[in-house]
Amino acid sequence: MKKLLSFLGILIFLLILGLLGFVFWQSPKYQGEITLEGLSQPADIHFxxxxxxxxxxxSEDDAYRALGYIHARERLFQLEMMRRVGSGTLAEFLGPDLVDIDKFFHTLGIPKHAKESAAAFVNQGETSWKKAADSYIAGVNAFILEDQLPVEYLLLGEKPRPYTVEDMHSIIGYMSFTFAMALKTDPLVTKMARELGSEYLKALSVQTLPEHHFIPVNYPDSLLKENLLVSSQLSELLEKLPAPILQGSNSWVISGSRTKSGKVLFANDTHIGFAAPSVWFEAHLEYPGFSFYGNHLAGVPFGLVGHSRRHSVGLTMFENDDQDFFQEKLxxxxxxxxxxxxxxxxxxSRKEIIQVKGQASIEFEVRETVHGPIMNPVSKEISALTNNPVSSWWVFTQEPSKALEAIYRMNHAQSLQEIADAASLIHAPGLNIMYGxxxxxxxxWAAAKLPIRSDKVHSKIFVDGSDPESQPKGWYPFTENPQSINPSSGFVASANNQPDSSRNGHFFPGYYYPGERWNRISKTITSKEDWDTENIRSLQLESINETYPKLIQFLLEEVRRDDFQDWNSALEMLTKWTGEHQLNMRSPTIFYKWLYHTLRLSMEDELGKDAFKAYLETFMMVRSNSHFITFENNPWWDKKGTDAIESRADIINEALKITLEELSSQFGKNYEEWEWKKxxxxxxxxxxxxxxxxxKIFNVKSDPVEANEEAxxxxxFDLNGEGIYKVTSGPAxxxxxxxxxxxxxISVLPTGNSGNRFSxxxxDQKELFxxxxxxxxxxxxxxxxxxAKGKITLLPKP
Structure with a gap:
């Protein structure tokens, strides 16, 4: 027995020793010297x-080569996931469960577009942005060749292939796809229009409503340039994507007239799906004539957000509608x-081949009309609506991407005009470029190519592809795009809401949010003239929604109090809710479940469970809630299949009854214990x-946060009947x-700057966040x- 125990002790010791050795081997080192192929002179990296x-x-070449090497060392597996999503090669790497996603991306045309964009990028010649991108790619591949790969590759039994400029454009394509709200929304709106009719749509905010908040525009004549008019089941799939989806953002820039320092104050928090690692990688580059601190996407050498000592550039989603679906006539x-x-x-038609891990490759056909690829075979939502082909006309695939050139130019810009020129190169996805x-x-600037549509086209309902008058009619010039330059208000801000009309008086349609965030930002900024990075923090961290307390007051007015006498104190508490989401509050816990059941009881009988769930995941739900509940002639209240005609009060009271019963079962009968943090x-x-x-190894768990909608x-989070809300996205x-x-x-990331699990x-930033x-x-x-806590010197290979 003693010998057995001794043997087991030695075995456990050796296992622990081996595990520690493995962890040490996998952990990135932040000290030492490394030789790097192609480097012309030594480069220092201080951590x-x-x-x-x-x-x-x-030199610029050495700086981007070093960035590529260190970015790959810290985020290679994230880069792998991003390029494989965009190139439609997930099944080759992760197995047959991802075949449908690959088919979807190939059909949509992102891999094809990446090839075309890469070719156009190379054909430009030896531009400064191409040289920088090539150096970055060389740095990434230098790390791949070292063969000290992240543990994820070991677990999957895979090795990365070399990184290419086509991969880089695949990543940009994936980023652009995540902005494409039409794929989630338009089939649903078309279903409502065809099966229910216009009266049901009137109760929703399919387009922006007058009561929503608009971003003011201000056009300066000094930046005008001649720019002529030229002609020219998804939710289920998205749940499998191994890369975060970009979803929204806030940014504001305050002029010196409203700041303590008398200088411009800049703020940006991009809203992206939470993931480990988080999407942004921070890096600071210095070489003669250039100094820039940037936030980088995996695989992209230039900072989409960042600043030099003289300028700062940020972004939010424009949320413009840049995709139409044409129902064709055969x-x-x-x-x-x-x-x-x-x-x-x-x-x-064209043939596409998908390699599948552990299985034979799959060949399938993609069919295209003059409008674009036919989506019926890869979209259950579309195929359920019609047997006719439905083609996707998407601005992004209409021409090669110049995003890399645009971002490089923004990083290196020396003037306001240079930023405007760079923004004009972005044709898709739609981005609000913020500058100070x-x-x-x-x-x-609202940066995107905005298509001219016929008045006959409803941008969120399938277009009659056989109608000659409904065809795309060209583009508005970039100088007509919504923008604001040095406005008299002393600030610019964007929060994914509707921009005011363009110079030609056109309200461009989109998937905009109602502007509650923008309104809070606007009111707060204009309340003071001594802003600095200390006192502006409270705005960036604010979890107040001013609209929902008004909505809950309206709901309470419909409550038959005699039926809820046991809950008087809970209902009284709701009357005092100010819209905050502090973790010890109970009002948010009641409100969101009550809102869910009110919508469910109203809409699920007309839409069905799947379509109702899809509705809850769209921008339309967020911006329709107030209008939906207060709309006097809302036909959704009446339940299908019952003899009675249900009223708004009937639905609201039934929803409240279910809410209180479920919360009592979930958290106990004492409503004082229904704290939001639970x-x-x-x-x-x-x-x-x-x-x-x-x-347990890779996911990063954090303490509860003040989860909210539109603070x-x-x-x-997704509204649901469980009453447990998983925070899915927020400031990246x-x-x-x-x-x-x-x-x-100052800044902060949701998790940390490294994607290496053993780093x-x-x-190390999750608690700060x-x-x-x-x-x-x-x-x-x-x-x-x-x-500095570490220093690596990169040396040229002899």
Missing amino acids: DKYGIPHIYAQ NPANPNEIVIGDSIFPIT DAEGNIAW AVVFEHPHPLGSQKPLD VNKLA MRILLDFGNVEES KHYA TKGKYRSQLMNEQEIKEK
Whole structure:
């Protein structure tokens, strides 16, 4: 027995020793010297307390080569997931469960578009942005060749192939797809219009309503340039995506007339699906003539958000409608042709091959009309609506992407005009470009190519593809796009809400949010003239929704109090709710479940369970709630299949009864115990975390946060009947910068800067994030070197 125990003890010791050795081998080192192929001169990388690399190089080529190497070392598996989603090669890497996603992306045309964009990028010649991208790619591949790969590759039994410029455009394509709200929304709106009729749509906010908040525009003549008019079941799939979806954002830029320093103050918090690692990788680059602190997507060498010492650039989603679906009319004499007016056009086809891990490859056909790919085979929502082909006309696939050039130009810009010129290169996805500089300029541009539609086209209902008058009619010039340059208000802000009319008086349709965040931002900024990075934090961290307390008052007016005498104190508490979402409050716990059941009892009988669930996941639900509940002639209240005609009061009271019963069962009969924190779950999922027990290893669990819908600090969740709300998206960083002292700018990430599970920087910012704290974005060379927690010197190979 003693010998057995001794043997077991030695075995456990050796296992622990082996595990520690493996962890040490896998952990990225933040100290030492590394030789890097292609480097012309030594480059130093100083790592601060949070593992953010500060790269000092002697040339642009060396700087981007170093960035590519260190970005791959910290985020290679994230890069792998992003490029495989965009290139339609997930099944090759993860197995047959992902075949349908690959088919969807190939049909939509993102891999094809990536090839075309990469070719156009190369054909431009040796531009500065191509040279920088090539250097970055070389750095990524240098790390891949080292073969010290992240543990995820070991678990999957895979190795990465070399990184390419086509992969880079695949990642940009995936980013653009995540903005494409039409794929979720338009089939649902078309279903409502066809099966229920216009009266049902009137109770919703299919388009922006007059009571919503609009972003003001201000067009400066100084930036005008000649720009002529030219012609020219998804939710289930998305749940399988191993990469975060970009969903919204806030940004505001305040002029010196409203700040304590007298200089521009810049704020940005992009709203993206939470994941481990979080989407942004921070890096600071310095080489002669260039200094920039950026937030980078995996695989992209230029910072989509970032700042130099003289300018800062941020972004939010424009949410413009850039995708239409054309229901085609087949030629009766030839099913491989469509009819438009008196003309006949062929349906073309191309073969796509999907490699599948552990199985034979799959060949399938993608058919296309003059409008775009036919989506019926890969969209259950579309195929359920019609047997006729439905083609996707999407702005993104209409021309090669110039996003890399645009972002490079923004990083290197020296003036307001250069930013405007760069923004004009972005054709899709629609982005609100936010800008501020040391000279005192502030600006916002809605960057996208905006299509001209016929008045006959409803942008969220399938278009009659056979009508000649309903065809795309060209583009509005970029100078007509909504924008605001140095407005007299002293600030610009965007929060995914509807921009005011363009210069030509046109309200461009989109999937905009109601503007409650924008309104809070606007009212708060204009209330003071001494803003700085200290006192503006409370706005960025605010969890107040001013609309929902008004809505709950309306609901309470419909309550038959005699039926709820045992709950008088709980209902009285609701009357005092100010719209905050503090964790010890009970009002949010009651409100969201009550809202869910009110909508469910109203809509599920008409839509069915699947379509109702889809409705809850669209922008339309968020911006329709108030209108839906207060709309006097709302036909949704009456239940299908009952003899009685149900009223609004009937539905609201039934929903309240169910809500109180369920919460009593869930949290106890004393409503004082229904604290919001008990209903909120906050976890950052890793692509492998869906497989137990890997969730315990890779997922990052955080303390509950003040989950909310449409507060400035938007921490979103899907409304559901369970009454447990998993926070799915929110600020992917929180940046505050005052040009009174750029080197004192601050930010925070939801998890950490490293994607390596064994790095100490994998989740070292999660507590800062949940507690509403920040850390410095260091740019001062002396401070960086004095405070550095590690230094790697990259040396040229002899």
